[in-house]
Amino acid sequence: MLKIDNLNVFYGPIHALKGISLEVNEGEIVTLIGSNGAGKSTTLSAITGLVKASSGTITFNGKNITNLPPYKIVKMGISLSPEGREVFPALTVEENLTLGAYTRNNHNDIREIFERVYNLFPRLRERIKQAAGTLSGGEQQMLAIGRALMSKPKLLLLDEPSMGLAPNLVLLIFDLIESISKQGTTILLIEQNANMALSIADRAYVLETGRIAFSGDAASLADDPRIRKAYLGG
Amino acid sequence: MDKVREKIKTKGLLFNIEHFFDRYKVIISVVFAVVALSVPFIGLSRATMRLLVMIGLYSMLGMGLNLLVGYTGQVSLGHAGFYAIGAYVCALLQVDAGVNFWLALLIGGIVSGFVGFLLGLPTLRLSGTYLSIVTLGFCEVVQMILKQWESVTYGNYGVRNIPKPELFGFTFNQQNGGFYIIILVLAVLTALGCHFIKNSKTGRAFIAIKEDELAATMMGIKTSRYKILAFVLSAFITGIAGGFYSVINNGYIEPTNFTFNISILIMSVVIVGGLGTIRGMVFGATILMLFPEVFRFLNEWRFVIYGVLLVLMMQFRPQGALGWQSTLPYRLSKETKKLLEKKKAAAEDASRTK
Numbered sequence: 001m002l003k004i005d006n007l008n009v010f011y012g013p014i015h016a017l018k019g020i021s022l023e024v025n026e027g028e029i030v031t032l033i034g035s036n037g038a039g040k041s042t043t044l045s046a047i048t049g050l051v052k053a054s055s056g057t058i059t060f061n062g063k064n065i066t067n068l069p070p071y072k073i074v075k076m077g078i079s080l081s082p083e084g085r086e087v088f089p090a091l092t093v094e095e096n097l098t099l100g101a102y103t104r105n106n107h108n109d110i111r112e113i114f115e116r117v118y119n120l121f122p123r124l125r126e127r128i129k130q131a132a133g134t135l136s137g138g139e140q141q142m143l144a145i146g147r148a149l150m151s152k153p154k155l156l157l158l159d160e161p162s163m164g165l166a167p168n169l170v171l172l173i174f175d176l177i178e179s180i181s182k183q184g185t186t187i188l189l190i191e192q193n194a195n196m197a198l199s200i201a202d203r204a205y206v207l208e209t210g211r212i213a214f215s216g217d218a219a220s221l222a223d224d225p226r227i228r229k230a231y232l233g234g
Numbered sequence: 235m236d237k238v239r240e241k242i243k244t245k246g247l248l249f250n251i252e253h254f255f256d257r258y259k260v261i262i263s264v265v266f267a268v269v270a271l272s273v274p275f276i277g278l279s280r281a282t283m284r285l286l287v288m289i290g291l292y293s294m295l296g297m298g299l300n301l302l303v304g305y306t307g308q309v310s311l312g313h314a315g316f317y318a319i320g321a322y323v324c325a326l327l328q329v330d331a332g333v334n335f336w337l338a339l340l341i342g343g344i345v346s347g348f349v350g351f352l353l354g355l356p357t358l359r360l361s362g363t364y365l366s367i368v369t370l371g372f373c374e375v376v377q378m379i380l381k382q383w384e385s386v387t388y389g390n391y392g393v394r395n396i397p398k399p400e401l402f403g404f405t406f407n408q409q410n411g412g413f414y415i416i417i418l419v420l421a422v423l424t425a426l427g428c429h430f431i432k433n434s435k436t437g438r439a440f441i442a443i444k445e446d447e448l449a450a451t452m453m454g455i456k457t458s459r460y461k462i463l464a465f466v467l468s469a470f471i472t473g474i475a476g477g478f479y480s481v482i483n484n485g486y487i488e489p490t491n492f493t494f495n496i497s498i499l500i501m502s503v504v505i506v507g508g509l510g511t512i513r514g515m516v517f518g519a520t521i522l523m524l525f526p527e528v529f530r531f532l533n534e535w536r537f538v539i540y541g542v543l544l545v546l547m548m549q550f551r552p553q554g555a556l557g558w559q560s561t562l563p564y565r566l567s568k569e570t571k572k573l574l575e576k577k578k579a580a581a582e583d584a585s586r587t588k
Contacts, residue, residue, distance in 0.1 A: 048452065074454030082452060088445040099442050102435070103454040115573060125577075151454060 001026045001186055002047070002078075002155055007056035009039075009046050016042045018210040019056065024155065024188050029181050031189040031197040031218065033231060034207035040190045041083055043207070044157050047188075048080050049073045060155070075103050079153035083160045083190075085144040089133025093124055096132050096143055100150025109152075116183075117146040120176060138169040145176070155186045162193045174200055194231040198222040206231070270418060274411025283414060287482060289516075289523045290417035291475055296503035296515030297424045298471030303501075304510035305437065306464040307444030309362065311497045312353070312369030315376035316469040318492035320346045320476025322380065325393045325487055335399040339477040346473025347466045354465035358458050373494055380489040392488030399481055413482050420478060424471055425512050431467070432512075440464055441510075472500075506547060508554030517556050 002024040009017040017039045024030045034040050045051040047058055049070040058066045065073055088096050097117060101110045118125040121142040127135060132143055141161055148156055158177065162170040170193065178200050181187050191197035198204055201218040206227060214221060221227055255262060273286065295317065302308050324342035327333040333341070353372055357365050380387050387393070399406045399416065406412025431437045439460045442450040451457050480487050499522065507518025525543075529536040547555075 050448075050451065069456075070451045071454045071456045074452065080452045082449060086446050086449040088442055088449065090445060091441065095438065099438055099450075099453050099455075102439070111573075118573070125574075128574075147453070 001061060002188065003059045004043075004047070005057045005059075007043070007046060007058065008054050009042055009051055010054050011042075011051075016210055017046065017053075020207070020210070020212050022205050022212065022215070024186060026186055027181075027184070028202045029177070029187045029189060029200055031191055031201035031204045032207060033191050033194045033197055033204060035192070035231075037209070038207040039210045040207055041159060044080060044159055044188075044190060047073075047157065048078060071103075074151055077152070077154035078157065079148040079151045079155070080157040081144045081148040081159065081161065084163060085137075085140045087132040087135075087140050087143050087147070090131055092129055092131055093135070093143060094128045096147050097124075097150050100147035103151050110150075113150055113152055117149055120149075120180065121146050138165055138172070141165060141169075141173055142176070145173075145180075149180070149185070153185060155188065156180065158187065158189045160190055160192060162191065162196060170196060194227075195222075198232075274414050280408060283408060283411065285523060285527060287408070287413045287417050289519050290414070290421045291479060291482075292500070292503050292519035292523055293516045294417070294421045294424050294475045294478075295472060295500045296507060296519055297421075297428050297512060298468050298475065299500050300504050300510065300512070300515055301428060301431070301440075301471065302464050302468040303504055305432065305440035305444060306461055308357075308461060308464065309366045310369040310465075310468070311366050311494070311501065312372040312376075313468075313472050313500050314492045314494060314496035315369075315373040316346045316350060316472040317476040317479070317496060317500075318376050318380060318489070319349055320473030321480040321487055321492065322387060322393065322476075323473070324477030325396045325480040326386070328397055329393055329395060335397070335481065336401070339474060342477035343470045343474040346476065347470035350465045350467075350469025351462060353469075354462035357465075358461060370494070370497075373497055377489055377493065380492070387489075390489065392486060393480070394486050396480055396485040396487070398485070408482070417478060420474065421516075424474075425516075427471075428512050436460070436463070502544065505554055506544070508556040511554070511556050514554055514556035518554070521555070 004020060004022050006019045006021055007017055008015070008019055020039070020043065022030075022032070022043075032040050032043060042051065046053050047065075049065075049068050049072070052067050056066070057064055060073075060076060060078060063076070065076065065078075088099065091099070097114065098110075101113060104110050104113070123139055124142055124146055127139065132140065135143060145156075145158065145161065148158075161173050161177065165173065174196050177187060177189065181200075189197055189201065198218045198221060204215065204218045204221045205212050206214040206221070214224065214227060216224075222232070274283075278286075295313070298316075299310065299313050302310055320342040322342075323345045324335075324338045327338040327341060328335060353369070357368055360368060381389055383389070384391075399412070404412070406416055431440075439450070439455045442453065442455060443457050443460055447457055476492075479491075483491065503515060503518040503522055505518070506521055507516070508514030525540060526536060529539060532539065
């Protein structure tokens with residue numbers, strides 16, 4: 001579904017991604033783990049067109065989407081729930097979700113997605129009228145994911161959904177990610193919490209300073225002693 | 235639980251005022267409309283009429299700038315430039331080409347909007363302070379062109395003998411309340427337009443850009459297009475206001491009518507009234523236009539007080555006089571209402587079957 005081939009990204013003189021290649025197949029949860037500065041968020045930014053790739057190709061469903069503007073990429077069915085949530089604080093939950101459906105024009109369609117998102121996150125339905133900035137961290141994360149789902153993406157990109165959340169909320173969010181996946185959305189998950197990410201993913205890639213150091217199916221990576229040592233606390 | 239919430243809710247003067255206005259919305263609107271329409275016929279003095287016209291004009295200018303600053307969050311200190319372009323195009327078309335006022339007014343707005351488009355292009359990559367500086371420069375450039383391009387703009391001499399607007403043989407002027415009627419219509423149209431934009435998909439895109447540009451991009455919003463659109467709309471409204479100004483100023487405009495001070499004055503209207511609100515623009519314009527008149531007896535001291543008031547305002551009410559977050563119940567969209575009702579009915583059914 002998504003295929004990245006030998007992707008290079010520079011920030012000025014800094015070589016942030018040094019020729020990474022990865023693949024996400026339809027229906028999978030693929031996770032990209034790594035420490036700070038490994039290039040996880042840069043990879044997502046390159047996929048969504050926020051930063052320019054200097055070389056390499058990104059293909060989505062057989063179409064080359066390298067360096068397309070973000071709005072075209074959203075329209076093709078890729079949606080990002082950004083790091084740090086980034087909800088629109090002064091707008092209500094409902095308005096935030098409506099903005100998520102920005103690329104959609106069919107009324108019935110939008111109503112259907114609203115219903116789906118509210119069923120996934122009943123908490124959001126209770127808070128429809130509330131300004132997003134007054135929600136708790138966990139609720140804001142739900143809203144950010146819900147908003148990303150509003151464009152009915154084929155591929156959902158999640159950038160550190162566990163960031164700054166209490167452990168029981170992290171569990172809840174990961175449960176929800178699994179159920180979104182079961183409803184037929186392919187997911188590329190970026191995480192620092194390698195333990196949690198590997199527990200729900202089908203396959204995983206490990207990034208180290210701009211290169212893919214390990215890759216393979218999640219279960220066997222979780223057992224790999226090298227990864228256990230570096231990311232899973234021994 | 236509900237009782238507690240109600241207790242919290244019913245506190246606060248602003249809340250009471252807002253609910254009072256919401257409750258008697260229809261009556262208050264009608265009273266306002268009647269008062270506004272009867273003003274030209276109750277024989278107010280010329281000075282008062284002129285003051286009312288200026289309040290209307292600055293409400294309109296405020297609404298134009300608010301579209302840019304209040305909705306998309308782009309700060310412009312160059313609106314005196316758009317104001318001047320609208321005024322000069324409108325005046326010169328009438329004086330030199332004999333074009334009818336109404337057409338000249340529209341062309342002035344369009345030219346100003348087009349310049350807004352041109353200025354919007356290079357400013358796409360700028361924000362905050364940098365954008366302010368560029369727009370400040372724009373304002374100065376317009377000022378210089380007006381002064382130096384004497385063959386077209388008459389330079390420092392100014393454009394004179396601008397005719398009074400006419401419609402079906404009726405001449406609009408200050409005495410017969412004609413100016414008041416024109417600005418009333420223009421301001422109401424602008425307010426309706428702004429209200430419509432604010433509640434449309436475009437308005438949501440504007441507000442999303444102000445709140446969080448990155449997230450807005452990820453929603454699939456073409457941020458650059460909307461930022462330029464906001465510039466164009468804002469410049470268009472300001473240009474129209476400028477065209478109107480050119481005919482009310484005793485048939486005479488000169489470059490010093492459009493200095494940087496005017497930009498600041500428009501910005502003050504927006505900030506004092508309350509960013510992002512429409513009613514706030516009318517309120518801000520009223521305060522700022524009334525102030526010099528009411529405190530005339532203080533002579534030059536009034537500007538000291540004016541400055542102190544603005545500083546106090548920024549300290550204690552940075553969101554502007556009418557810029558509070560509404561405490562009124564949020565109006566749900568039709569779809570959501572239906573969904574909630576359905577859910578409630580389902581829940582009741584479930585409890586009954588138990």
